[in-house]
Amino acid sequence: MEQARNYVCTECASAVPSGHKFCGACGGGVPSEAQTLETKYFGALQMPGKARLIVVRGDEAMGEGLSYLLQATEHVAGREADQIPFPSDNWLSPHHANFHYRGDRLVVRDEGSLNGVYIRTRGATPIQIGDHFMCGQQLFRVDATPKDSSGAEADQTYFYSSPRRPSAFRVTQILEGGMDGIVCCAHERTVEIGREDCDINFPDDVHMSPRHARVEMSGDTLELVDAGSQNGTYVRIRGERELSHGDYLFLGRNLLRVEVTA
């Protein structure tokens, strides 16, 4: 005893292979779901190339754990945005960032926001003078060593400066409100950041790992290296950036995870 291998016509009990709209024996109609063997998704989330944003740490008003399915072509996030709103986070510009598709890829574009979009680094990330990055709750900027302004006056008086040593670059902490905080000139060619025993230490920052990240000058280029921290190191994107599954983004105080079905 075996099961029939095809759809069986309800009129004449003949077998009808897929692709037929009518029964070849009696002309009876075939229901639409039996006409093709195309498999449908259980839900739209499974659609290839469609991404979703999960709010890992969120806006007070919107809460955590929310997710946004990015099904349209463009999705604007911001304090006054319709699609991905974060109304109570005043670190977000009204229209902060735009998530859109280019071909199959999801791309985030900084819409000229005041505070920018930060992406979690993967491996050593090349950075430039003026770039911003985050570790734990702290925000930093990489600065060039200022031009030496000591030396002699026209009247041959020498400027008395504190003892100095050569420094390739410096890392400046930026405080809420924009004031500069800690400035650390690179000792050799590295500035290390963490909770303890680093060049810049934040013993009170519970989101920072003991040794969190470092900025290194290798050759003539600067690199930001996460030292295996628990919460990651985030660098501000310039303009726009293609996103992959598992990327983490900071928009103001909100941490988002990107999920993309390949």
Add this chain to the structure above:
Amino acid sequence: MIVCSRCSKENQDHYKFCLGCGAELPRESSKPKAFSAPTPPGGSPKVGTGTKPPRRMQAAEALVAAEPVAQAREVDPPRPVQAVRSKPAAAVEALPQELAPLAEEAQPCVNCGAQVPENFRFCHVCGHDLHAAPATNVRSDVPEERVSAPAVAAAPQRSVARAKLILIQPDGSEGEAFPLEDGSTLIGRSTGGIFANDAYLSPEHSEFRFEGDQLVVKDMESLNGIYIRVEAEVPIELFDGSVFRVGQEILRFEAPTAPDPAPDGTQLMGSPHQGFLGRVCLVIGRETTGNCFPIPPAGIHLGRERGDVVFPEDGYVSGLHCRIHSEVGHVFLTDLGSSNGTFVRVLNESFVPKGTFVLMGQQLFRADY
């Protein structure tokens, strides 16, 4: 008292910006009240111990402020920089108690009425010696010769050396003495003698003169300035731009700056701002600073080995050297009995109490009179 609407910090009446969060405070109530408790006369910091008017002060305000300052100086008793020395070792031992939260209790200054914390030896507003009698007792252990000096100096004399700048050599011994006569004495590289070969002195660096029986030094817009040693355990107020020297290090205090308001209501993001009192920055050039550290509300300690900011490579800095702290809404620098002292840069001019150490160029002097 103005309570900040943003962070609820209590600010003094003459503040324009919140000490806690830097938010702009309402203007109406920010007018200085003449002689109200901790407001300095004229609502402005005094000229003297390495102070500078706040950067944000407008030209017109500066002009208005200039006159009360000049008057204040005439009636002011000597600066809180006194020749009285406490024992450094004892001072360091006493520190753990010092670190205990300071009682909010204040006593009124008999001279100007300002509320002065109990542990202050001098009024932070007018500089009045609050413990005149005990201070005299302490002075009795100063050599006889120096105690009798004021009586001699008070008598009117003509073109006689009323004071001497004694050069202190690197090994601590006394070197040449430079006489300061009754009128004003200009000192600089161009005046020759012991000053001729110091490349860090400007040609015309400083001018010494007497005001009554007090010696006064004036900075002749020199490049590197004049630094006066502060007495151990006596707090000296810091203002935006105040410069001081610890060991070989030149440090500058920066008051907190107000955040720039964004037109669309967005705030600049950044690391948590814990109500910092300001920053202390290492001066490494005319316009350049190196490492900087924000000062949390609890203050910071500086030293070679101990403290929040350490100078492990500067052998002239004591293990624990000085601290920066806040009292009654003002920021102070206090030497903690360091061996080599903490020196504050003179902004325009300052009294030089008897026996005070003065740093000019690469050389250290003691003013004896």
